Amino acid sequence: MSGASDIAARSGRIRLKIGLRDMGTLLGLLLICVVFASLSDFFLTERNLVNILQQSSINACVAIGMTLVIISGGIDLSVGPTAALTAVVSASMIVGGYPVALAIVVALAIGMACGLGNGLLVAYGGLQPFIVTLGTLSLYRALALIYTGGNPILGVPSSFRVLFQTQVWIFPMPIVVVAVLGILAWVLLAKTPIGEYILAVGGNEEASRVSGVPIARTKISAYVISGGLAALGALILVARLGAAEPTLGNLWELEAIAASAIGGASLMGGKGSIVGTVLGAIVLGAMRNGLTLLNVQAFYQLLATGIIIIAAMLIDRLTRGRE
Amino acid sequence: MSPTGHTDAGTAGGAIPRLSMRGIGKAFPGVQALRNVSFNVARGEVHALIGENGAGKSSLLKVLSGVYRADAGDIRVDGKLVDAASPKAARMQGIALIHQELQQVPHLDVAQNMFLGMPLTHGGVFTDKTQMRARASTALASLDPSIDVTAPIRTLRVAQRQIVEIARALLSDARVIAMDEPTSSLTPREFERLTEVIATLAARGVGVIYVSHKLEEVYRVCTRATVLRDGALVGVVDLANTTEDMLVGMMVGRTIEARAHHGHAGTERVLEISGLGRGHAVRGVSFALHRGEVLGIAGLVGAGRTELVRLIAGVDRADSGTVSLHGRPIRSASPREAIGHGIALLPEERKRDGIVPLRSIVSNMALPAFQRWSRFGLVRTQALRQRVREMTERVGLRPPDIDRPIRLFSGGNQQKAILGRWLMADAGILMFDEPTRGIDVGAKADIYRLIEDLVQQGKSVIVVSSELPEIMRLSDRVLVMWRGEMAGILERADMNESAIMHLAVSGGRPQ
Numbered sequence: 001m002s003g004a005s006d007i008a009a010r011s012g013r014i015r016l017k018i019g020l021r022d023m024g025t026l027l028g029l030l031l032i033c034v035v036f037a038s039l040s041d042f043f044l045t046e047r048n049l050v051n052i053l054q055q056s057s058i059n060a061c062v063a064i065g066m067t068l069v070i071i072s073g074g075i076d077l078s079v080g081p082t083a084a085l086t087a088v089v090s091a092s093m094i095v096g097g098y099p100v101a102l103a104i105v106v107a108l109a110i111g112m113a114c115g116l117g118n119g120l121l122v123a124y125g126g127l128q129p130f131i132v133t134l135g136t137l138s139l140y141r142a143l144a145l146i147y148t149g150g151n152p153i154l155g156v157p158s159s160f161r162v163l164f165q166t167q168v169w170i171f172p173m174p175i176v177v178v179a180v181l182g183i184l185a186w187v188l189l190a191k192t193p194i195g196e197y198i199l200a201v202g203g204n205e206e207a208s209r210v211s212g213v214p215i216a217r218t219k220i221s222a223y224v225i226s227g228g229l230a231a232l233g234a235l236i237l238v239a240r241l242g243a244a245e246p247t248l249g250n251l252w253e254l255e256a257i258a259a260s261a262i263g264g265a266s267l268m269g270g271k272g273s274i275v276g277t278v279l280g281a282i283v284l285g286a287m288r289n290g291l292t293l294l295n296v297q298a299f300y301q302l303l304a305t306g307i308i309i310i311a312a313m314l315i316d317r318l319t320r321g322r323e
Numbered sequence: 324m325s326p327t328g329h330t331d332a333g334t335a336g337g338a339i340p341r342l343s344m345r346g347i348g349k350a351f352p353g354v355q356a357l358r359n360v361s362f363n364v365a366r367g368e369v370h371a372l373i374g375e376n377g378a379g380k381s382s383l384l385k386v387l388s389g390v391y392r393a394d395a396g397d398i399r400v401d402g403k404l405v406d407a408a409s410p411k412a413a414r415m416q417g418i419a420l421i422h423q424e425l426q427q428v429p430h431l432d433v434a435q436n437m438f439l440g441m442p443l444t445h446g447g448v449f450t451d452k453t454q455m456r457a458r459a460s461t462a463l464a465s466l467d468p469s470i471d472v473t474a475p476i477r478t479l480r481v482a483q484r485q486i487v488e489i490a491r492a493l494l495s496d497a498r499v500i501a502m503d504e505p506t507s508s509l510t511p512r513e514f515e516r517l518t519e520v521i522a523t524l525a526a527r528g529v530g531v532i533y534v535s536h537k538l539e540e541v542y543r544v545c546t547r548a549t550v551l552r553d554g555a556l557v558g559v560v561d562l563a564n565t566t567e568d569m570l571v572g573m574m575v576g577r578t579i580e581a582r583a584h585h586g587h588a589g590t591e592r593v594l595e596i597s598g599l600g601r602g603h604a605v606r607g608v609s610f611a612l613h614r615g616e617v618l619g620i621a622g623l624v625g626a627g628r629t630e631l632v633r634l635i636a637g638v639d640r641a642d643s644g645t646v647s648l649h650g651r652p653i654r655s656a657s658p659r660e661a662i663g664h665g666i667a668l669l670p671e672e673r674k675r676d677g678i679v680p681l682r683s684i685v686s687n688m689a690l691p692a693f694q695r696w697s698r699f700g701l702v703r704t705q706a707l708r709q710r711v712r713e714m715t716e717r718v719g720l721r722p723p724d725i726d727r728p729i730r731l732f733s734g735g736n737q738q739k740a741i742l743g744r745w746l747m748a749d750a751g752i753l754m755f756d757e758p759t760r761g762i763d764v765g766a767k768a769d770i771y772r773l774i775e776d777l778v779q780q781g782k783s784v785i786v787v788s789s790e791l792p793e794i795m796r797l798s799d800r801v802l803v804m805w806r807g808e809m810a811g812i813l814e815r816a817d818m819n820e821s822a823i824m825h826l827a828v829s830g831g832r833p834q
């Protein structure tokens with residue numbers, strides 16, 4: 001299994017580890033790029049590659065939170081509606097003339113509150129994560145619809161939109177933000193007690209409890225992070241579209257779960273990789289981008305996505321071999 | 324010392340051995356688990372397979388039973404080449420393995436479990452329950468007729484579940500049955516029962532392989548023993564003319580001095596328990612633990628020993644009684660709170676309550692201590708790894724690779740790692756529930772010494788153990804449990820096996 005044969009590169013006190021499993025995801029991504037590059041001249045241009053990253057950024061953002069939840073032994077089906085709720089509230093604040101900074105803080109707070117709700121129900125309500133977040137999936141969506149009366153909020157001013165439209169070197173802001181988040185999440189998982197706890201609780205909850213791990217706090221943290229990142233994804237989308245619809249974020253949960261799984265997260269918990277998840281999100285983005293370039297119909301794009309997910313899982317299973 | 328003269332009773336008189344394994348090799352990434360191991364079992368023989376933790380015993384049995392594929396060598400049953408491509412294939416060819424962690428489906432009944440993966444059907448469609456139950460009870464009749472084939476497997480005791488597994492092996496007409504540490508959680512009486520079952524198997528001509536770290540048992544049950552060390556064959560001996568010391572010498576390659584008890588108990592009362600109870604499992608237990616003391620807890624299985632320490636450690640909640648630390652009452656609603664008070668428990672069930680299988684040795688050993696090992700929110704990896712490395716050296720973890728996931732280690736080495744977890748934790752009161760279960764004779768002596776180091780530093784220790792010699796070796800006093808109650812506490816001067824057993828069996832009440 002991946003952990004057994006990590007390629008460890010040591011430089012002084014810093015240990016950089018790239019798991020074998022992440023190498024596999026990277027290889028898959030490169031393979032997809034090679035195929036599309038041979039079919040379309042435009043695919044490998046700098047502009048298109050940046051495009052792919054930009055198009056993958058929202059899913060990567062949401063999927064990072066999803067991965068933490070999955071590793072902790074849970075699942076968060078409510079990320080899409082969480083995003084919708086934060087989007088409509090923050091958009092209406094901005095349109096209504098409140099300071100942009102305040103709107104962003106409120107958005108993140110709502111996202112984290114949605115996550116907190118999930119986390120409390122899972123940790124203290126003794127309910128299964130799938131059921132809890134299936135419930136809040138409807139609940140948060142309903143709140144978004146009720147708040148807006150079902151209408152989109154239009155005309156988000158450019159004072160907000162420019163925030164995510166500036167560039168750092170050749171990279172648009174969303175890519176930079178998600179890259180920084182990825183690094184933070186990686187540090188969280190690899191270098192902090194809470195990261196160790198998330199991995200331990202997902203790997204064996206009872207053993208963790210007996211060892212004195214704060215089970216409830218650990219699970220709640222994962223859901224709160226997931227909610228916060230869903231809110232951030234919503235902000236990026238609102239900035240891009242200049243509008244917020246209460247139906248936004250439909251099927252985000254499935255895309256995020258797919259990215260996590262392609263990246264090596266186990267839905268049984270206890271296992272997953274931030275690097276892998278980000279690569280997984282890019283795999284999905286590159287697929288969609290390439291197929292669009294080739295003028296493949298949306299129906300077939302869906303088909304291809306399905307095949308990629310299943311193929312990734314099969315390869316994962318087969319290369320792990322007999323235990 | 325060379326008892327290595329291959330006696331080869333397995334091929335005595337030119338008879339074809341029931342089982343012969345020749346030149347078996349098996350490598351895992353970074354570890355050569357088996358190298359060129361040859362192994363014979365005669366018809367109706369009970370053959371011991373012994374060696375240190377990580378010597379390769381379980382690996383050899385897993386190769387035999389098709390769980391792993393060997394890199395080299397061949398396996399024959401009754402002279403016929405066996406292709407153990409999968410556990411099912413091995414089973415079809417007459418080989419069955421009784422795993423230490425029984426692989427059964429808890430809510431299915433006994434008969435269903437016995438036919439798991441090979442159900443009897445009416446015309447290949449509907450399962451034929453009647454027929455399965457009939458065949459199951461026939462198979463069980465000679466082993467333990469008291470087992471009800473319609474009872475869900477989870478209602479059975481471990482010993483009975485083991486017998487069900489053996490009966491299952493008989494159903495598929497097993498000619499070789501291998502048992503990996505079958506007695507590690509059996510009571511002495513259940514062990515007697517298992518001995519009878521094994522004798523029945525041998526009388527039927529089945530070749531039995533018996534893995535155990537308990538040498539007394541090996542001498543009771545087996546006629547010959549194969550000794551492995553570091554994946555290689557050390558020798559095959561006739562137990563009748565091999566002393567226990569010779570056997571240990573072959574296993575560990577050195578002699579182990581048996582050290583006498585060294586007391587460090589003070590008079591200061593560190594922990595006071597009064598009237599502690601939970602349901603019927605534990606009732607009104609009161610005692611005090613002193614500074615630097617090792618308190619043994621003895622009793623029969625089911626007497627409430629494990630439950631008692633779980634209550635003190637906050638793993639389960641007490642419904643009556645108080646726990647006081649240094650004279651002040653404390654309340655531990657969770658293990659986390661108890662650990663915060665400096666009270667730690669090494670749990671009995673390693674797999675369920677102890678290890679996080681996918682995580683490394685470092686992560687497993689540091690689990691209770693990550694907060695302590697971090698600064699500004701980040702784990703001080705270098706310092707922590709250094710400490711873990713020291714601790715793995717002291718408990719003799721093998722291989723000493725602290726980044727390897729714990730599930731890849733042999734059972735005994737997993738136990739050493741979990742023990743190390745609590746030795747490096749900063750707890751003033753340590754409770755060890757069956758600390759040396761599955762641990763080899765050499766490592767046992769090391770662990771006793773580590774426990775003595777703890778009390779010498781002024782910590783206090785409680786040891787729950789089913790092995791009286793272990794209790795006698797370690798304890799300054801021994802508390803004996805009987806049916807959830809405390810039957811009595813014996814001082815070191817009054818401590819002897821018969822006194823302890825008397826309390827454990829009768830509760831000290833006149834009969």
Ligand SMILES: Nc1ncnc2c1ncn2[C@@H]1O[C@H](COP(=O)(O)OP(=O)(O)OP(=O)(O)O)[C@@H](O)[C@H]1O
Pocket residue numbers: 323351352354355356374375376377378379380381382383721722731732733734735736761763
């Ligand atoms: N699946 C695996 N992957 C990698 N290494 C393994 C695997 N299974 C066993 N090993 C290694 O093979 C060696 C032999 O292990 P094995 O489990 O056979 O020991 P054992 O003699 O049964 O020990 P114990 O008495 O502790 O149960 C050990 O070094 C162990 O770490």
Ligand SMILES: [Mg+2]
Pocket residue numbers: 380381382503733734735
């Ligand atoms: Mg073993």
